[in-house]
Amino acid sequence: MAFHTYDDLNDTHIDVLREIGNIGAGNAASALASMLVTPVDISVPEVSFLDYGEVEERLGGPEQMIVGLLLFLEGDVEGMIMFLLHQDFANSLLTSLLGQTLPESGEFDEMSYSAIQEVANIMAGSYANAISDLTGLSLNITVPSMCVDMVGAILSVPAVHFADISDKILFISDEFSGRDLNAPNHVLLMPDMVSLEKIMTNLGIEL
Amino acid sequence: MSQLIKVGISDLNVARAPDTLVTFALGSCIGICLYDNVTKVAGLSHIMLPTSGGKADGQAYRYADTAIPILVQKMLAMGASKARMKAKIAGGAQMFGSATSNSAIGNIGKRNVDAVHQALARQGIQIIAEDTGKNYGRTVYFYADTGIMQVKAANRGEWNF
Numbered sequence: 001m002a003f004h005t006y007d008d009l010n011d012t013h014i015d016v017l018r019e020i021g022n023i024g025a026g027n028a029a030s031a032l033a034s035m036l037v038t039p040v041d042i043s044v045p046e047v048s049f050l051d052y053g054e055v056e057e058r059l060g061g062p063e064q065m066i067v068g069l070l071l072f073l074e075g076d077v078e079g080m081i082m083f084l085l086h087q088d089f090a091n092s093l094l095t096s097l098l099g100q101t102l103p104e105s106g107e108f109d110e111m112s113y114s115a116i117q118e119v120a121n122i123m124a125g126s127y128a129n130a131i132s133d134l135t136g137l138s139l140n141i142t143v144p145s146m147c148v149d150m151v152g153a154i155l156s157v158p159a160v161h162f163a164d165i166s167d168k169i170l171f172i173s174d175e176f177s178g179r180d181l182n183a184p185n186h187v188l189l190m191p192d193m194v195s196l197e198k199i200m201t202n203l204g205i206e207l
Numbered sequence: 208m209s210q211l212i213k214v215g216i217s218d219l220n221v222a223r224a225p226d227t228l229v230t231f232a233l234g235s236c237i238g239i240c241l242y243d244n245v246t247k248v249a250g251l252s253h254i255m256l257p258t259s260g261g262k263a264d265g266q267a268y269r270y271a272d273t274a275i276p277i278l279v280q281k282m283l284a285m286g287a288s289k290a291r292m293k294a295k296i297a298g299g300a301q302m303f304g305s306a307t308s309n310s311a312i313g314n315i316g317k318r319n320v321d322a323v324h325q326a327l328a329r330q331g332i333q334i335i336a337e338d339t340g341k342n343y344g345r346t347v348y349f350y351a352d353t354g355i356m357q358v359k360a361a362n363r364g365e366w367n368f
Binding site: 065070157 | 215216231232233234235236255256269300302303304315342343344345346361362
């Protein structure tokens with residue numbers, strides 16, 4: 001048997017993905033703490049399968065402005081990771097790292113762009129390592145690209161990419177808190193179908 | 208009272224004056240506005256991908272080549288004339304800029320624009336206004352009263368076509 005859509009996933013499969021989400025979020029929180037030189041607490045992440053419309057609503061509606069960061073997974077596991085950061089969260093990060101906030105225009109200058117990109121890089125690395133540690137598969141992440149725009153427009157990118165697979169995506173919602181840092185953070189983890197099969201097979205779980 | 212009729216992603220709908228159609232936050236997707244200025248019948252389709260490739264996957268509204276003929280039929284059923292129909296289109300952006308240009312999804316906006324042009328040409332419908340490409344999201348309001356397509360881009364402004 002092979003996976004064709006996310007509907008083929010049973011409870012055990014979903015538990016595995018949840019566990020990846022949990023480990024990834026835990027790693028991301030410690031990475032963030034060392035980068036910001038401040039303790040960062042993380043609530044238990046909420047992991048769910050949602051359709052795009054639901055994700056939009058959770059994030060404040062299709063026209064809500066958001067900072068989107070997109071990376072690709074390459075290697076044994078292929079797919080996409082997308083971070084959806086509220087502008088408050090991006091501002092908190094920039095305050096901690098650079099002592100400045102987002103420019104009023106909403107346009108990032110080069111310095112802010114690099115700082116946010118680096119944070120995304122580290123956080124995505126945490127999720128990639130979670131997959132790798134758990135399964136023994138090896139994977140890399142690409143350099144993150146960033147886009148500040150309406151949630152709906154940003155979500156059209158994974159929606160198009162995964163249109164043939166599913167109208168649902170694995171949605172992880174974390175609440176990071178720490179000094180000057182208190183904002184929800186959202187991660188979309190989207191391995192392709194073949195990679196999902198590899199993850200399960202390597203863990204000895206039947207498809 | 209005029210109504211605001213929402214059109215979701217991979218969806219389409221028709222309206223008659225004085226109602227307004229709206230679709231939010233188009234990225235690489237395209238909003239196709241069709242209008243008959245005599246009967247004031249308007250149609251709006253929000254397509255996500257260029258062609259169905261002949262697949263009958265129950266997602267006809269998702270693809271440019273299958274959605275546009277359906278939109279035309281729905282407008283004809285409301286008394287519109289195909290000979291009078293004109294098109295205005297918006298969307299087809301490349302979100303995340305050039306960073307994704309090498310991947311298959313990088314140029315999906317451009318492929319959508321091309322597919323919409325072809326699908327409209329097959330129907331013999333002329334495009335009289337177009338706001339496509341670039342790298343930002345667009346919300347489209349289409350007023351059945353006037354046939355005006357209003358494009359709003361976050362932090363960038365709004366334009367009437």
